[in-house]
Structures are given as structure tokens and as C-alpha cells.
Amino acid sequence: MTSDTGSLNVTKHPVQVTNVAREGSGTVFTEQNMTVNATVENTGSSSASKTIAFKITDPYGQQRTKVSKSVTLKSGETGYVEANVTFSSDGTNTYSAGSSGPNQISVAKNPIETQSLSLSTEVISTPGDSSTASVSLKNNGNTATDRIVELSKDGSTTNSTEVSLAPGATTTVQFVEEFKMLGGHQVSAGMETGRVDVTDPDISVTNLQTNTTSPYTNEAVNLTATINNTGSSKKTVSVVGWSTSVDSGFESQFGPSKQPVTIPGGGQKNVSFVSKFRNSGTYNLTVNDGANTTVTVQKALELKSTSFGKTVLSKGESTTLNITYDNPTSTSRSKNVFLWNGTGSQTKQISVGANSQKRISFSLSYDTAGEKYLFVDGKMLSVQVLDDTSGTPNVNVRNTVVPAKPVNGTSTQYFVELNNTGDADAVRTVNLTVGGSVVDQRDVLVEASSTGFAMVEHTYTTKKNHSGYLNVSTGYSEPFTADVRGPVVKDGSVTIKHVNGTQPSQLPQVSAQYDSGFIGFQITNGQQRADKYNLSTIGADTTTEFRVNLTVDNYSPRVMASNGRNLTWTKSPGPNANETNISITLRPAQLDYKTQFEGGYPSSPSEWDAAVKNDTADYGWSTALRLGIGNAKGDFFQASPSDLDGMTVSTDAQMFSMPTYIPAKNGQQPGLRVPLAGPHKTVNGNINQGYYKAFLPQSLLDSWGVTNPSTQLAAQYQNSNVNMNVNDVNGGAYVNISLHYSSGQVTISKTDNTAPTADAGSSVSGTIGSSVSFDAASSSDNVGITTYEWDFDNDGSYDTSSGSATTSHTFQSSGTYTVTVRVSDGAGNTDTDTVTASISSSSITWGGSSYSSNSSDTSPSDNSSSTDGSTNETSTVDDPSDTDDSTADPSDMDDSTADPSDTDDSTDDSSTTDDSSNETATTDESSPNDDSTTEGSSSEPSGTGSDGTPGFGPLVTLLSLGALISLARRLE
Numbered sequence: 001m002t003s004d005t006g007s008l009n010v011t012k013h014p015v016q017v018t019n020v021a022r023e024g025s026g027t028v029f030t031e032q033n034m035t036v037n038a039t040v041e042n043t044g045s046s047s048a049s050k051t052i053a054f055k056i057t058d059p060y061g062q063q064r065t066k067v068s069k070s071v072t073l074k075s076g077e078t079g080y081v082e083a084n085v086t087f088s089s090d091g092t093n094t095y096s097a098g099s100s101g102p103n104q105i106s107v108a109k110n111p112i113e114t115q116s117l118s119l120s121t122e123v124i125s126t127p128g129d130s131s132t133a134s135v136s137l138k139n140n141g142n143t144a145t146d147r148i149v150e151l152s153k154d155g156s157t158t159n160s161t162e163v164s165l166a167p168g169a170t171t172t173v174q175f176v177e178e179f180k181m182l183g184g185h186q187v188s189a190g191m192e193t194g195r196v197d198v199t200d201p202d203i204s205v206t207n208l209q210t211n212t213t214s215p216y217t218n219e220a221v222n223l224t225a226t227i228n229n230t231g232s233s234k235k236t237v238s239v240v241g242w243s244t245s246v247d248s249g250f251e252s253q254f255g256p257s258k259q260p261v262t263i264p265g266g267g268q269k270n271v272s273f274v275s276k277f278r279n280s281g282t283y284n285l286t287v288n289d290g291a292n293t294t295v296t297v298q299k300a301l302e303l304k305s306t307s308f309g310k311t312v313l314s315k316g317e318s319t320t321l322n323i324t325y326d327n328p329t330s331t332s333r334s335k336n337v338f339l340w341n342g343t344g345s346q347t348k349q350i351s352v353g354a355n356s357q358k359r360i361s362f363s364l365s366y367d368t369a370g371e372k373y374l375f376v377d378g379k380m381l382s383v384q385v386l387d388d389t390s391g392t393p394n395v396n397v398r399n400t401v402v403p404a405k406p407v408n409g410t411s412t413q414y415f416v417e418l419n420n421t422g423d424a425d426a427v428r429t430v431n432l433t434v435g436g437s438v439v440d441q442r443d444v445l446v447e448a449s450s451t452g453f454a455m456v457e458h459t460y461t462t463k464k465n466h467s468g469y470l471n472v473s474t475g476y477s478e479p480f481t482a483d484v485r486g487p488v489v490k491d492g493s494v495t496i497k498h499v500n501g502t503q504p505s506q507l508p509q510v511s512a513q514y515d516s517g518f519i520g521f522q523i524t525n526g527q528q529r530a531d532k533y534n535l536s537t538i539g540a541d542t543t544t545e546f547r548v549n550l551t552v553d554n555y556s557p558r559v560m561a562s563n564g565r566n567l568t569w570t571k572s573p574g575p576n577a578n579e580t581n582i583s584i585t586l587r588p589a590q591l592d593y594k595t596q597f598e599g600g601y602p603s604s605p606s607e608w609d610a611a612v613k614n615d616t617a618d619y620g621w622s623t624a625l626r627l628g629i630g631n632a633k634g635d636f637f638q639a640s641p642s643d644l645d646g647m648t649v650s651t652d653a654q655m656f657s658m659p660t661y662i663p664a665k666n667g668q669q670p671g672l673r674v675p676l677a678g679p680h681k682t683v684n685g686n687i688n689q690g691y692y693k694a695f696l697p698q699s700l701l702d703s704w705g706v707t708n709p710s711t712q713l714a715a716q717y718q719n720s721n722v723n724m725n726v727n728d729v730n731g732g733a734y735v736n737i738s739l740h741y742s743s744g745q746v747t748i749s750k751t752d753n754t755a756p757t758a759d760a761g762s763s764v765s766g767t768i769g770s771s772v773s774f775d776a777a778s779s780s781d782n783v784g785i786t787t788y789e790w791d792f793d794n795d796g797s798y799d800t801s802s803g804s805a806t807t808s809h810t811f812q813s814s815g816t817y818t819v820t821v822r823v824s825d826g827a828g829n830t831d832t833d834t835v836t837a838s839i840s841s842s843s844i845t846w847g848g849s850s851y852s853s854n855s856s857d858t859s860p861s862d863n864s865s866s867t868d869g870s871t872n873e874t875s876t877v878d879d880p881s882d883t884d885d886s887t888a889d890p891s892d893m894d895d896s897t898a899d900p901s902d903t904d905d906s907t908d909d910s911s912t913t914d915d916s917s918n919e920t921a922t923t924d925e926s927s928p929n930d931d932s933t934t935e936g937s938s939s940e941p942s943g944t945g946s947d948g949t950p951g952f953g954p955l956v957t958l959l960s961l962g963a964l965i966s967l968a969r970r971l972e
Contacts, residue, residue, distance in 0.1 A: 014044025111141025114190025191620025205290030391423030671749025
């Protein structure tokens with residue numbers, strides 16, 4: 001076998017771009033033509049042609065070719081090529097031509113914005129007919145400018161025009177769009193969308209079938225449908241399949257976008273499609289908006305179980321979260337696992353073999369105490385991080401909420417408040433037992449001298465009396481009977497009507513459903529598709545005011561949340577006992593909406609970050625309504641429910657939860673926290689400017705002690721202070737907050753400008769090397785002190801910091817010290833106080849009396865004693881008038897001396913006896929051979945050595961006596 005080898009010479013094209021530059025120097029806006037000039041040279045020896053590609057790259061790294069132009073140059077000729085490019089995203093973009101560039105350009109958001117899109121007809125019965133799209137625009141800026149307005153059909157630009165508007169001016173442009181293809185067509189301009197359905201009376205779609213109604217994610221689903229022609233002549237039609245998510249309303253095409261089918265008169269043909277679903281959930285499938293069917297997509301990798309190495313941690317301690325996934329399919333599967341750990345997200349990839357399971361692990365640790373919530377694949381988990389475990393907890397049940405009449409088919413929540421009167425943090429377990437089985441269980445952290453709060457829940461599925469117990473690991477057990485009832489929202493009571501502003505061509509459709517203590521409303525244009533929330537398609541705008549009415553049974557909501565504006569609501573007695581009429585007025589507003597997520601639609605705002613891969617809205621509607629009413633979480637124990645009655649929250653976030661009430665404890669002022677989430681960027685790639693306005697009723701302000709809302713309220717978003725504006729009105733106060741999405745928590749709370757009062761306690765004294773105690777428990781604050789800091793050497797630097805009012809310190813030198821305590825409250829207010837610590841040399845015992853360098857008594861007492869008949873009369877030396885001129889430093893004591901406080905008369909003491917006088921000098925030392933050395937004693941030899949030879953005990957005693965005599969003279 002032989003092979004031929006050769007070489008390939010690659011030469012540089014003779015025509016090259018040598019320079020690229022924009023024309024002009026003014027501000028460049030998005031959706032606006034910018035002229036780019038490219039300088040081109042032909043360095044070859046003959047004429048040559050080349051196509052020059054003009055490209056842009058947005059701030060997120062996405063590059064697109066905007067236009068390509070051809071140029072022909074003679075040998076040695078220099079030419080110029082001009083092209084117009086537009087930018088979709090504001091920020092730092094780049095542009096290039098051929099191999100020249102990229103050049104950076106700062107792009108501003110175009111002030112001309114699309115206000116609405118309307119279609120002259122939304123149903124076309126004859127393919128090839130047209131619908132006129134009217135697009136209204138307004139210049140919201142302060143300078144005149146222009147903008148390219150594009151109309152897109154099914155994702156492709158089909159028409160465009162340029163408009164110029166003065167500041168504040170408006171205009172409407174129209175596009176006539178022809179529709180030939182049967183089925184639904186999405187039409188969009190800017191952030192506004194609409195849809196046109198093309199039908200043919202002779203053409204129908206029937207018998208839509210799938211090879212499976214329970215496919216797995218990313219698994220091919222085969223669909224077939226029958227196209228019928230009841231006409232007398234053959235017809236060629238285009239067939240389009242659509243899938244609509246029941247959960248999010250997102251609509252997309254499946255299979256080929258066009259599938260021409262020619263059907264003879266009176267005949268029929270079968271067509272086939274193949275579709276895949278990236279996310280789990282239920283989908284409605286239609287072909288040409290005719291035949292339909294439903295599939296429920298299962299996760300190919302299902303979270304099977306979770307477990308922790310430890311669920312109760314100390315600060316800084318690590319634990320492991322183990323997550324097991326099950327792959328029930330016949331092929332190997334992989335996925336990215338997103339974990340929100342309470343402070344940020346972690347991501348790992350897992351691959352699981354066919355029909356098997358596999359475990360993946362995450363390591364977790366926390367630097368702050370408290371309950372930490374984690375979210376993975378729609379499952380919420382928690383661990384408890386303890387702060388102070390040195391004392392003894394004392395935890396008891398303070399309050400419980402046990403619903404007497406749960407609602408059938410919805411989650412029923414049971415609440416427990418625990419009180420810890422001890423001085424150590426503790427974790428207790430709360431479980432809910434129904435019908436003899438534990439149906440839910442939660443661990444709850446109860447900090448020292450504080451309260452903890454736990455919620456367990458259960459969904460009842462039958463309307464009858466159920467017996468159960470609410471149990472706490474303190475030994476508390478509360479029996480209950482749940483009389484499971486019917487719906488909260490009275491059937492047929494939910495209505496909507498127009499009351500003010502622009503009159504829509506038809507009323508929206510409205511429904512309300514109660515779940516988990518919350519009533520959620522669906523207000524739509526009547527279409528079961530992704531843009532069902534777009535009310536501009538029925539002629540509504542932001543001036544249109546609607547009133548929603550409903551009647552509820554045995555339910556009293558306190559808080560309303562919506563993306564709408566001008567929110568007001570009232571409650572009044574209903575037609576029957578225990579019924580309440582609720583009337584809500586509101587206006588539609590802007591809503592940026594996302595439907596495509598990694599791993600499925602998030603079940604709560606806290607899961608948003610983990611579920612989002614590209615945080616840009618899929619839809620943008622100028623006129624939409626999202627609405628819910630319910631109760632603030634935590635308001636059962638920490639505030640009277642009536643305090644929150646009438647509260648409203650208006651936010652254009654895509655997701656929001658009912659507020660959580662924050663009690664005043666641990667030095668923190670009371671407040672309300674609302675979790676929310678929305679796409680970080682609009683559908684056009686601009687930053688999503690968030691809107692948040694809350695009304696706090698006067699009853700709530702009174703309970704907080706707020707008399708001047710403008711100065712006594714503060715706001716935070718994502719734990720950082722944000723700008724706010726407070727409008728004090730009759731009956732409460734409105735709080736407006738500026739923020740940018742995507743996810744986080746908005747907190748409005750009472751400010752605390754009152755500094756605590758520090759009290760370092762009384763002066764203390766002690767000796768070198770001994771622990772000296774300090775107590776600042778008399779310090780006070782209007783809310784509570786969170787931190788005590790101590791500076792023991794007066795150098796301005798605090799040596800210890802803790803939540804305890806007491807501390808201790810060991811000084812290494814004698815003298816008088818100024819000790820400072822600084823106390824802080826939860827708002828960061830501080831105060832200081834000082835106390836004096838007098839530290840002396842080590843105490844000395846002579847003849848049973850204790851003396852120290854700061855003693856005022858210079859004459860030791862006579863502790864001599866005698867025993868009649870004793871042959872060993874013992875007396876202690878008592879001669880302070882001795883004229884011995886010893887210069888021994890009283891602070892220089894040999895550590896081998898015995899404990900001066902040891903008064904044990906044990907016969908083990910070494911002694912030297914003078915038989916002539918029967919007088920004994922006692923050194924009170926432990927035996928050198930005694931291993932059980934007492935406090936203050938030494939293991940050095942004293943009295944006698946270990947071999948029986950004389951030791952150093954007597955010498956040390958004499959030196960000590962001399963030192964004390966010298967000290968006594970100095971104190972005279």
C-alpha cells in the first residue's frame with residue numbers, strides 16, 4: 001500500500017481591512033443606526049473581491065454579524081466600505097469589520113420605548129390574508145432621538161421602520177403583515193407581543209396521538225396527527241405544532257416550523273412530529289390549534305433522598321449534604337445539580353447509569369448562627385447553627401396555632417413558638433402526627449434568652465374529622481381534631497369589572513384559588529398560552545382600572561401583594577355567617593416575565609438563582625396583572641394580626657411571597673421581609689429597573705412605636721441599605737424603594753437611633769496571675785444589647801467581644817488599670833463606660849495572716865497557741881519589729897514555696913524541732929514524694945530531698961520571712 005503526500009500553500013487574501021471607525025461622536029443609543037466606515041486595501045498584484053463582515057459583541061460576550069458587504073479593488077487600490085449597525089444591549093459593546101477591531105463603544109438605553117402592540121385581527125380564516133400591527137411608542141427621555149422599530153413574526157424580523165421623537169412625544173407606527181401558514185404566529189415589537197391564528201374552514205386536525213403520555217426530560221416524543229380536507233379541491237397547508245406549559249404558560253413550537261402537506265379534496269393525511277422537553281411538568285400539545293393532547297414530563301433524574309452528616313452545627317463547623325438521584329430510564333443520564341446553600345449557590349454535575357442510583361455530596365459550613373435554609377431541585381432543607389452552647393438551655397412551648405377547619409386539598413400549616421429562658425442555644429424537634437403517622441417534622445433553633453418558631457404542614461385529601469398530635473421534643477404533646485372543610489373561595493363569587501380609565505375591548509378572565517393560606521389570582525386575556533397575562537391584547541393599558549370581587553368563607557386575609565398600581569381593598573360582611581366580601585381595585589402595570597429555567601420553574605423566590613441560566617426575560621408586557629392576598633408569616637405570635645390589616649405591597653417582581661414579620665429581639669427592631677425574584681434583564685437585554693411600593697397601616701406603625709415614618713423607617717434589599725421615599729398619609733405610610741432584580745429579600749423595619757447606656761460595674765481588685773471578673777449587666781438599651789467588648793489595657797483596642805455581659809481577665813503586672821466596656825445594639829449604636837481594676841502582687845501568708853502589697857495592715861496578728869501537757873508546743877514566729885536589714889524584693893518569691901492559704905494541720909508537714917525549747921517553725925509544705933500536689937504547692941524539693949538529704953525548704957522560709965519584714969518596714 002502506498003500513499004501520496006503533498007503540501008498545501010495558504011496565502012493571505014490580498015484585500016484586507018486596515019481600519020474601522022464609527023461616523024460621528026455623539027451618544028449612541030440602543031435600537032439606533034450607527035454608521036461604521038471600514039478602510040480596505042488591495043495589496044495584491046491584480047484585482048480582487050472580498051466580503052467584509054461587520055460584527056458587534058454585546059456586554060455579555062455574544063457576537064453577531066449585523067451586515068456583510070462586498071468590495072472589489074484594483075491592485076494597490078484603497079477603498080471604503082460603509083455599513084449601519086445597531087446595538088440591542090446598553091453598556092460597553094464592541095464593533096469590528098473584517099480583521100480590524102474590535103473597537104469599544106459605550107451604548108445608552110434608547111429613551112423611546114414601546115408602549116403597546118395591537119392587532120387589527122387575531123384570527124384569519126383565509127391563509128394569505130393580513131393583519132395590521134399598530135405599535136405605539138413614547139420618548140421618555142429629555143432629548144430628541146430616533147429609533148429603529150422592528151416587527152418580528154415567529155422570531156424573525158419581517159418589517160422595520162425608523163422613528164424620531166421629541167422628549168415626551170408619542171407616535172404610532174403600523175405594519176401590514178401577511179400570514180400564509182396555518183396555525184398560531186407570535187408577533188412582537190420591543191417588549192410587546194401578540195398572536196395571530198390562521199385557520200381554514202375546510203382544514204381540520206384530528207386524532208393527535210403520542211407514543212407516550214409520560215415521557216422523561218430530553219427524551220424523544222413521537223406525535224402523529226391527521227389532517228382532514230373537507231373541501232372539494234386539493235389544498236396545500238402548513239402544519240405547526242405547539243406545546244404550552246400548564247405551570248408557566250410558556251408556549252413554543254415543536255417539530256419543524258413548517259411542514260407543507262397537500263391533501264386531496266375530501267381526503268386526509270397523517271403527519272408526524274418529534275419533540276423533546278427540557279423541563280418536567282405538564283404540557284398541552286396542539287397542532288394548528290386543532291387537535292390537542294396532554295403529556296406529563298417526568299424528570300429523567302429524580303431526586304430520591306437527601307441526608308446530612310449533621311443537622312446541628314457550631315459556627316465554622318462543616319457538614320455534608322448527600323443527595324441521591326434515581327435514573328429509572330434505560331439510558332445513562334447527566335444533569336447539573338444546583339444547590340442554594342442559604343448564602344450562595346453551588347453547582348456540580350452528576351451522571352447516573354441506566355436503571356440505577358448515584359449519590360452526590362456538597363460540603364457546607366456557616367460563620368453565623370441561626371437556621372439556614374437550603375434548596376435543591378424544589379426541595380427545601382435546613383440546618384441549625386448554634387452560637388452559645390456553654391450554658392444550659394431551658395426550652396418550653398409558649399404558643400401554638402392549630403387550625404380547627406383545614407381546607408381539603410390544600411396545605412394546612414401548624415405553628416409552634418418555643419421560648420428558651422436558659423443561657424445556651426438549643427435545637428428542638430417539632431413533628432406533626434395525623435392518623436397515627438408522622439406526616440411532617442422540623443428542627444427549630446431556639447437561641448439563648450430568645451424564642452424560636454417552627455411550621456409543620458399537611459395536605460388533607462378527604463373531608464372528614466382527622467385526629468392528630470402536635471409534638472415537641474420538650475415532652476409537649478397537643479392532641480387535635482381537624483374538621484376538614486370545603487373551599488375557602490365561594491364558588492361563583494369571583495368577578496371582575498372595569499371601573500375607570502381606558503375601556504378594554506373585553507373584560508379579562510379571572511379566577512382565584514386558595515392554597516397554603518394564600519389566595520392566588522389568575523387575571524388573563526383568555527388565551528391559554530405564554531402571553532396570557534398580556535392585557536394589552538384586549539385593549540387595556542396602564543390607566544385601565546379594574547375591580548375584583550370575591551366572597552370567602554371562614555378566612556380573613558390581612559395583606560395584598562400585586563404588580564398592579566393604585567392598590568386598594570376593602571372587606572365587609574358576606575351574605576352568610578362566617579363569610580366575608582372582599583373588593584380589590586387596581587391598575588395593570590409593566591411585567592417582565594421569564595419562562596425558561598434550568599431544571600424547571602422555581603417553586604419560590606429563593607430558588608430563582610439556582611434555576612436561572614440566562615437571567616433575561618422571555619416576555620415583556622406593559623399591561624399585566626399578578627395578584628395575591630393572604631397573611632404575613634410569623635404574625636401569629638409576634639404581632640396582633642389586626643396590626644397588619646390593610647397592608648399592600650406593589651412590586652413588578654415576577655415572583656413574590658407573603659411578608660414575614662420580624663419580631664424585635666436580639667437587639668433588632670421589628671420589621672417586615674418580602675422575598676421576591678424577577679429577571680435581571682428585560683427582553684431587550686436592558687437592566688430590569690425594579691418597582692416596590694408598600695403601604696404600612698397605622699395600626700402596624702403604632703405597634704412599632706413609629707410616630708415619624710420619614711425618619712423612623714429604613715429599607716434594605718439583599719442585606720444592603722437602599723434608597724427609599726416615605727409618604728406619610730392618613731391611615732398609614734407608603735414606602736417606595738429603588739432596586740434592581742433578580743432575587744433577594746426586601747426588608748422594611750423601624751430604625752433605631754437610640755444609643756445604649758453602658759455600665760461597666762463597680763471597681764474591682766485582684767492579684768497578679770489571678771482571674772478578675774467584670775460585669776456590665778447593668779447596661780441597658782431601648783431594644784437590646786447584642787455585643788459587649790472589653791479593653792483591659794486602655795490602648796483603644798478591644799481585647800474581647802461576645803454577647804455575654806460578664807467576662808474575666810488575668811493581669812500580669814501590678815498597678816491600677818482603666819478598663820473600658822463598649823456595648824452595641826442591633827442597629828450599630830454604641831456607648832462606653834470605664835471601671836478601675838487595682839492589681840497587687842501575690843498574697844503572702846505569715847503566721848496565718850495574709851498580706852499583699854496594697855494591704856493597709858502592717859502588723860500581723862499573734863496566732864500563737866499552746867497545748868497543756870503537750871511535748872511539742874507549736875508557735876508561729878511573730879516578730880515584725882525584727883531589725884533584719886534583708887533587702888529581698890517582696891515580689892520575688894521562689895515558686896517552690898507552699899500555698900500560703902493551706903492551713904491543713906496534717907502530720908505530713910515537714911518540721912524542724914528544737915528539743916530544748918519545743919518551738920517549731922512550720923513551712924506548711926507538701927511532701928516531695930506526694931504526687932497529689934495541691935493548688936499553690938510545688939513539686940520542687942522542700943524540707944528534705946528525695947534521698948533524705950536536707951532540702952531548700954528552710955532556706956526559702958527564712959528568705960520569705962526576711963522579705964516580709966522588709967515589706968512591713970516599708971509600709972510603716
